[in-house]
Amino acid sequence: VSGIYGGRPLKTLEGKTTRPTSDKVRGAIFNMIGPYFEGGRVLDLYAGSGGLSIEAVSRGMSHAVLVERDRKAQMTKEVSKFQLLKMEAERVLEQVKGPFDLVFLDPPYAKEQIVADIEKMAERNLFSEEIMVVCETDKSVELPEEIACLGIWKEKIYGISKVTVYVR
Secondary structure, three states, rough: OOOOOOOOOOOOOOOOOOOOOOOHHHHHHHHHHOOOOOOOOOOOOOOOHHHHHHHHHHHHOOOEEEEOOOOOOOOOOOHHHHHHEEEOOHHHHHOOOOOOEEEEEEEOOOHHHHHHHHHHHHHHEEEEEEEEEEEEEEOOOOOOOEEEOOEEEEEEEOOOOOEEEEEE
16 A cells, blocks of 8 residues: 555455455554554464555565465565465464564454464563554454553454554
């Protein structure tokens, strides 16, 4: 949408295994949390086509770790800025090293998975001091006010999607 990769088309995967965030919602998310950054590390635990992480790097983040179990998921050719891990999110949380400054969570079964993922990341000290965790869910999902060391900072509804941002 914006930044150094702004205006480039994003390939999406065929089928229903991923649900790409629309350009409108992606732009709104970055207006909530940025819109631009001066470095930092991103973890996208359910990356799909990688749109959110690509947008974060496009807007100034230094490096992104994208997790997508779908073997057809693709990534930009700038390998120094992106690491794609083709495995289950749970396995990644056991292995990945922090800290991360920005985390995207858009799991298939939202509420329980988001709570478990944030608790696991907090337990493993994967968060930087200035962490922002951006959760995208269906608008009907009610997330807890606090999870582990984080609390809700902002929450907005965009069509059928709800974006909830947690900070320390």
